[in-house]
Amino acid sequence: MNETFYDVLRRQGISRRSFLKFCSLTAASLGLGNTFAPKIANAMETKPRTPVIWLHGLECTCCSESFIRSAHPLTKDVVLSMLSLDYDDTLMAAAGHQAEAIIEQVKSKYDGNYIVAVEGNPPLAEDGMFCIHGGRPFLEVLKETCAGAKAIISWGSCAAYGCVQAAKPNPTQATPIHKVISDKPIIKVPGCPPIAEVMTGVIAYILTFDRLPELDRQGRPKMFYGQRIHDKCYRRGHFDAGQFAEIWDDEASRKGYCLYKVGCKGPTTYNACSSMRWNGGISWPVQSGHGCIGCSEDGFWDKGSFYDRIVGMDNFGIEASADRVGGPVAGVVAGAIATHAVVTALSRSKKKSD
Ligand code: SF4
Ligand code: SF4
Incomplete structure (x- = not known):
């Protein structure tokens, strides 16, 4: 049987009290109000974890740096537990063929039910030869991996817009994700890098409610970019x-x-x-x-x-x-401030339980 988010949190020693506090503060941080806290708790207790494949194209890895160097380690633990981060060639211990095999396993076992998080973008010039992943152009790997995904997260301004590697005259034809993947829901989380708690908030929302949050015209979540x-x-x-x-x-x-x-x-x-x-x-x-x-x-x-x-x-x-x-947009500021409260409270909870 697949583990739920809650199973994993308990296995990691996070108390029920801390878990409920996390749910209530997460609801506040997302601007949803206290009535949504039980829904978040219920979703985390009953839903199986959603596998995430985190790919890297042309980029500097600052989004990963922001994410993993969050000042709030427990938030990172919670989110990584929620993520079931099956593949991230920067963070994972496996390498080479073993690592690449994991992508294939996730694709076949969770077809249509996994998320692809992309940091960086594919260069299209010279058949994609300016960014090679596992011996193949990143563009190929990206398209194949996204084909069975239920949603795509474009982390940072590289994936969302192209960013400095797409600066004029853009000799490698670095191209944002939505211009090469057009048949999947895509959420853009731009910034160079994005704020760590924005990244964790976006993931918490998607995994809890099984849908993308409300987006602005550019495809960014309004709760953080409104x-x-x-x-x-x-x-x-x-x-x-x-x-x-x-x-x-x-x-x-x-x-x-x-x-x-x-x-x-x-x-x-x-x-x-x-x-x-x-x-x-x-x-x-x-x-x-x-x-x-x-x-x-x-x-x-x-x-x-x-x-x-x-x-x-x-x-x-x-x-x-x-x-x-x-x-x-009403509630956005309260939400942003409350996100800070979430991570602070989690840090305190973790310290108490240590
Ligand atoms: S202050 Fe402006 S430039 Fe700096 S991280 Fe925020 S959006 Fe980016
Ligand atoms: S008030 Fe506006 S223009 Fe002035 S420093 Fe702040 S963001 Fe910049």
């Missing part, structure tokens, strides 16, 4: 007051004024950085003194200098959703 960096930035008051850093390390910069004039792309970027922050909620790029470069937006790498100010944007100061300027 709001502009600019709208939750703690420097926003300075923006509204017309207080700007003019050059790096001037007096205004040292006072923490808005970084718009030194190139911050927060007003045109949709991501959870300003509400959820990074490294367990400790800080984020703007808090460290650098403007947002817009890494979760398509084409950010080819849009000129990161240090030139944005020009020609409508509705500049108005709170906005990605789909419709002027329509903020």
